[in-house]
Amino acid sequence: MTARADFIERFGGVFEHSPFIAERAYDAGLIFVPLTAKGVHDALTSIFRRASYAERLGVLRAHPDLAGKLAIAGELTEESRKEQAGAGLDRLSPDEHARFTELNTHYMAKFGFPFIIAVKGLNKDDILAAFEKRIHNSVEDEFATAAAQVEKIALLRLTALLPETSK
Template identity: 50%
Template sequence: MTTTTLETLSAADRDGFVARLADIFEHSPWIPERAWAARPFASVDALHAAMLAVLDAASDEEKLGLIRAHPELAGKEAAAGTLTTASTGEQRGAGLDQCSAEELARLRRLNAQYRERFGFPFVIAVKGLSRYQIMDAVEARLARDRAGEFRTCLTEIGKIARFRLDALLAV
């Protein structure tokens, strides 16, 4: 695997830049594509901030598309083995691949309730969380309003992006 550095990203042409960062935001290469113009980046913080600025400036439809691009936790994509490499590692790190049948049924029930209530999947940065903390978070967030959940999902996506950037750049 080729090492990626901030210097190589800053020097990359648009296609190369997007190719290296396409998986930072789940199935949404439009974010690094638009952030490319902000090069060069003095730090990972600056790169992350540029990408979050693109997200902040996006339309509500684009933001909703980004949220909907995220898989359900321990959902059908995980069962089918079709998660992105990053999502697979993140879910495995939270122990979601080790759910008992009862835990899996609970999580899938919560996922369904959440999607029915809000119209998009539950999104949380799972790094550092246990599967029990994740299930408790879904339950707690089910009581919130849609606008608040929309914002929370975008905040969590920003955290996920930072974790993925740190991993890519070996920070």
């Protein structure tokens, strides 16, 4: 496998189901050795921010609903499964699950992409409170908030992949 293929294999899923970000970062010469979480994150977020609106919307839409159908069916990416489980979203009561489902449906109808939040360090109550607050945002504000959350998720994933952030 080439260095490019290795890089894309390793980091292509950092932005959920969006390997084009890792491909473009590598092809643009933005990746430097030694790899660090910060360095790779800076490269990937640079590409994400320069992507077209439609491409960034596609990245947002690639994220699963929180505690949604994919989680129930066991079809989340491994990263998403661990992140949601860490916040207790795999252990919701029937009433809590119903509330998340209701919010997911309303949010998707309003914004056209799923509610995205970096769940590490949060519990289900924190997430629900953020959900109930953010659902009142304008589409423009929420797109910016969701994009920032995607970047935060990417950094958390990179930190797990590259625990040495500096030499």
